[in-house]
Amino acid sequence: MIKLVFAAFAPFLLVLFFTRVTYSHVVGTLLTAGLLIASYFAGHMDTIYIAILDVASLAAGFIVARSMKKDKKTST
Numbered sequence: 001m002i003k004l005v006f007a008a009f010a011p012f013l014l015v016l017f018f019t020r021v022t023y024s025h026v027v028g029t030l031l032t033a034g035l036l037i038a039s040y041f042a043g044h045m046d047t048i049y050i051a052i053l054d055v056a057s058l059a060a061g062f063i064v065a066r067s068m069k070k071d072k073k074t075s076t
Contacts, residue, residue, distance in 0.1 A: 003046065007053040011036060015061030016068075025065035032058055 011032050018028030036054050045051050 007050045008057055011054050011057040012061040015065055019065040025069050029062045
């Protein structure tokens with residue numbers, strides 16, 4: 001159960017963190033996807049539900065990071 005909750009929120013937060021650090025939502029998403037792929041090959045994804053939640057959270061993080069970048073760009 002804890003893996004499902006972690007899979008739902010961790011990629012989202014990682015994309016936002018990497019976006020803030022690298023100033024690029026694409027780079028933040030690629031770094032997070034790389035971490036997800038590494039965890040898949042390491043055997044940390046037990047079920048398909050965890051993988052689906054990871055991808056959905058990654059996509060949501062990308063959308064939010066992109067909108068954050070657009071809002072910041074229009075305010076300056």
